[in-house]
Structure formats: C-alpha cells, structure tokens
Amino acid sequence: MSDHLLLKLENKIDDVIETLEILRLQMEDLEEKNSLLEKENSTLKKRQVHWEQSLNALLGKLDGPPQNSETLEVARAEYFEAEATEEA
DSSP states (O other): OOHHHHHHHHHHHHHHHHHHHHHHHHHHHHHHHHHHHHHHHHHHHHHHHHHHHHHHHHHHHHHSSOOOHHHHHHHHHHHHHHHHHHHO
C-alpha cells in the first residue's frame, strides 16, 4: 500500500474512534437523564396514589352520614396537613 492509502485509512480510523467516543458520551448523558426521569416518575406516581387516597376519603365522607361542625374541622385539618406534607 502506498503512504497515501495508509494515511487515508488512518484518518478514517481516527474518525471512527472520535465518533464512537462522542456516541459513548451521549449514551452516558442519556442514561443519566433517564435515571432522573425514572426517579421523577416514581415520585409523581406516589403523589398520584396519595391524591387518589385523599380524594376517595373525601368522597367517602360525602357519602357518609351528615357531619357536625367539629368533624368538618378535623377533616379540614387533615386536608391541610396532607397538603403541607406534599409540599415538603
């Protein structure tokens, strides 16, 4: 082979190595982003379950017997406590 062909081959190999390195870095970045999104998804699913439980509890209270004002105050306090816990 001539020097020209060897140089051309070397340049192509260098290009492939550079491309592989770029792809490896991109893959690491995407894996990190995926991990963060999975954590966020898990947190959102937990919040959804909590909201569904709270909503079901409130709906259950609406279907129950009439409540006096003291019971309503307790229900309000529970609701606001749950809200404060979610914000934390």
